[in-house]
Amino acid sequence: MAHDRLLEVAVREFGQKGLEGASTRGIAAAAGTAMSSITYHYGGKEGLYLAAADYIAQQMEGVAERLDTGALPDTPEAARVAIQTILGRMIDKLAGKQTMPWSMFIMREQMSPTEAFDRIYAGPMGQLMTLLVELVCIATGRKEASVSRVAVITLSGQVLAMRVARATCAKLFERPADSPELIAEVRARVAANTDAILDRLIAERQEPL
Amino acid sequence: MAHDRLLEVAVREFGQKGLEGASTRGIAAAAGTAMSSITYHYGGKEGLYLAAADYIAQQMEGVAERLDTGALPDTPEAARVAIQTILGRMIDKLAGKQTMPWSMFIMREQMSPTEAFDRIYAGPMGQLMTLLVELVCIATGRKEASVSRVAVITLSGQVLAMRVARATCAKLFERPADSPELIAEVRARVAANTDAILDRLIAERQEPL
DNA sequence: GTCTATACTACGATAGAC
DNA sequence: GTCTATCGTAGTATAGAC
Numbered sequence: 001m002a003h004d005r006l007l008e009v010a011v012r013e014f015g016q017k018g019l020e021g022a023s024t025r026g027i028a029a030a031a032g033t034a035m036s037s038i039t040y041h042y043g044g045k046e047g048l049y050l051a052a053a054d055y056i057a058q059q060m061e062g063v064a065e066r067l068d069t070g071a072l073p074d075t076p077e078a079a080r081v082a083i084q085t086i087l088g089r090m091i092d093k094l095a096g097k098q099t100m101p102w103s104m105f106i107m108r109e110q111m112s113p114t115e116a117f118d119r120i121y122a123g124p125m126g127q128l129m130t131l132l133v134e135l136v137c138i139a140t141g142r143k144e145a146s147v148s149r150v151a152v153i154t155l156s157g158q159v160l161a162m163r164v165a166r167a168t169c170a171k172l173f174e175r176p177a178d179s180p181e182l183i184a185e186v187r188a189r190v191a192a193n194t195d196a197i198l199d200r201l202i203a204e205r206q207e208p209l
Numbered sequence: 210m211a212h213d214r215l216l217e218v219a220v221r222e223f224g225q226k227g228l229e230g231a232s233t234r235g236i237a238a239a240a241g242t243a244m245s246s247i248t249y250h251y252g253g254k255e256g257l258y259l260a261a262a263d264y265i266a267q268q269m270e271g272v273a274e275r276l277d278t279g280a281l282p283d284t285p286e287a288a289r290v291a292i293q294t295i296l297g298r299m300i301d302k303l304a305g306k307q308t309m310p311w312s313m314f315i316m317r318e319q320m321s322p323t324e325a326f327d328r329i330y331a332g333p334m335g336q337l338m339t340l341l342v343e344l345v346c347i348a349t350g351r352k353e354a355s356v357s358r359v360a361v362i363t364l365s366g367q368v369l370a371m372r373v374a375r376a377t378c379a380k381l382f383e384r385p386a387d388s389p390e391l392i393a394e395v396r397a398r399v400a401a402n403t404d405a406i407l408d409r410l411i412a413e414r415q416e417p418l
Numbered sequence: 419g420t421c422t423a424t425a426c427t428a429c430g431a432t433a434g435a436c
Numbered sequence: 437g438t439c440t441a442t443c444g445t446a447g448t449a450t451a452g453a454c
Binding site: 016017018019020021104107108109110111112113117121125126129130133146147149150151152153154156157158159160161162164165166167168169170171172173182185186188189190192193195196197199200204209 | 225226227228229230313316317318319320321322326330334335338339342355356358359360361362363365366367368369370371373374375376377378379380381382391394395397398399401402404405406408409413418
């Protein structure tokens, strides 16, 4: 399966070095094949890049598991638990060594999105985000999604921080950003923060800002 | 001064396309000069890249103003105000059109840091982060910085979210990530969240997790 | 389908005129 | 100091052998 091998390497290389930074020669060599097989299978560098995006989206399916299946929780408490579960899982996935190539790839696309981002977002990622918005609505007793959407951005921002600001983390903690203790600490903090934020959102509903 | 124009363009181009993605020809052309002037002034592409990092650090000095001068606040309330002020300013700077090239440049460096990040962090950026840690310590009555450091990461993560996850924002809100209303909403939400998080951190001190 | 050859293009670096 | 011209290299794409 030169296909999978090539895609695997492509995600890693594109994630690390970006579309321009990575070279087809390098990718092919690392995959143990000739460069022209990229042209053959994917039509060229660009095609391989998009295929890598699809590959990530496809792999995410397996990770997202059946978070979305099943009805939405109908009590605020259950919704809150679901939010915490999802955020916790996001941290693990973002921090995990295995999924790191994906994160890098997606982060790059976040900054300067191309069609590749559309493809990834069209999959489980987009579903997860809208699911989070709905859960925040339920957890805080809102019908309108506008406030919840902003809240979801800031909530997931906390999670992203450690991955995207990895260089700052490393400096601040004088310790690599993916050390297990650090991740555990961030995880606990995010959980506590989320709880506090949701409480605040409920309080605001009675007494708006 | 061809110097400044070259640096200005370099920050923008490197920020948008990365070190490999940007070309010296393109940068020189956009700056209205010949490519060989890059070699002459900065020794080459790499040199220009580092000079661009220094340029950013230098420009940040002007922005950071005198947040650090003057003694640290000595009451928790004053510290909290200072934190809110800094985070608000960070949002404005991250979202502002003028400072956008810097953010892009720095974000890229965060993901895969080079010597350029050291140079930027050695300046006002690092000072700001350690200042935030101290302020959180004061605001929550802590002597030990370890908890505060994690809190600062998650706090600033909220701020980063809208910039770094700009593609997700755009999808979720069906509106460009830098629309003024959106930024205002995020700003208000971050302020409220921060308040809630600091309260929680104070409560935890009496009754640890 | 996969690999080898080669063609073509764009890049960064350098030398030299002014 | 700045520009023009040129070189060598690395990149992608393509054609053709097997």
